[in-house]
Amino acid sequence: DVxxxxxxxxLVKRTGEKVFLECVQDMDHENMFWYRQDPGLGLRLxxxxxxxxxxxxxxxxEGYSVSREKKERFSLxxxxxxxxxxxxxxxASSFSxxxxxxxxxxxxxAGTRLSVL
Amino acid sequence: TQLLEQSPQFLxxxxxxxxxxxxxxxxxxxxxxxxRQEPGEGPVLLVTVVTGGEVKKLKRLTFQFGDAxxxxxxxxxxxxxGDTGLYLCAGRTGRRALTFGSGTRLQVQx
Numbered sequence: 001d002v003x004x005x006x007x008x009x010x011l012v013k014r015t016g017e018k019v020f021l022e023c024v025q026d027m028d029h030e031n032m033f034w035y036r037q038d039p040g041l042g043l044r045l046x047x048x049x050x051x052x053x054x055x056x057x058x059x060x061x062e063g064y065s066v067s068r069e070k071k072e073r074f075s076l077x078x079x080x081x082x083x084x085x086x087x088x089x090x091x092a093s094s095f096s097x098x099x100x101x102x103x104x105x106x107x108x109x110a111g112t113r114l115s116v117l
Numbered sequence: 118t119q120l121l122e123q124s125p126q127f128l129x130x131x132x133x134x135x136x137x138x139x140x141x142x143x144x145x146x147x148x149x150x151x152x153r154q155e156p157g158e159g160p161v162l163l164v165t166v167v168t169g170g171e172v173k174k175l176k177r178l179t180f181q182f183g184d185a186x187x188x189x190x191x192x193x194x195x196x197x198x199g200d201t202g203l204y205l206c207a208g209r210t211g212r213r214a215l216t217f218g219s220g221t222r223l224q225v226q227x
Binding site: 004033035040041042043044045048056058090092104105106107108109110111 | 121123126148150157158159160161162165205207209214215216217218219220
């Protein structure tokens with residue numbers, strides 16, 4: 001079974017702190033994604049990576065950065081956490097060749113619920 | 118602005134009832150997926166539809182992709198408490214990433 005593991009289920013941080021959210025996948029997937037999920041807004045893409053050291057901005061990248069030094073690991077960084085970044089953060093991974101079903105399945109981690117006080 | 122609009126946002130029904138969830142957009146998608154998310158978990162893929170007009174069935178769930186590939190529906194027959202969850206549609210427009218809808222939260226009461 002595909003496994004996407006997010007390092008923390010719950011995090012509480014202070015405003016201005018630097019926050020690292022870690023995600024590891026064990027299926028040798030080329031693509032990895034970070035989303036945030038807020039009630040009534042569905043999932044919004046923050047950043048994604050289609051290869052080691054490669055990244056692309058998603059729809060809401062402001063206030064976030066990412067790092068992908070190894071294929072299996074994708075980190076989301078909040079440089080200076082703010083209260084409006086309180087949210088559920090979901091990591092996902094998939095194969096490349098996304099135009100060829102079923103290779104376009106995204107596998108999700110269980111999420112990290114981040115509270116910024 | 119949400120590229121994919123889902124309706125209804127919330128649905129609370131009794132066990133055994135039928136329901137339909139809609140996913141609409143002004144954009145054309147090369148494929149559309151439906152995911153279900155249970156509390157405390159990430160979304161899990163239910164189905165991918167690719168061809169306009171396509172209908173796929175998964176036990177009591179029927180998925181339809183619109184002829185113009187701009188909309189989709191999910192119909193559940195004889196809903197059960199185990200169907201409770203957040204249903205998300207997600208469309209692909211050629212980018213590497215998916216665009217997700219706003220979600221429909223379904224509660225099936227026993």
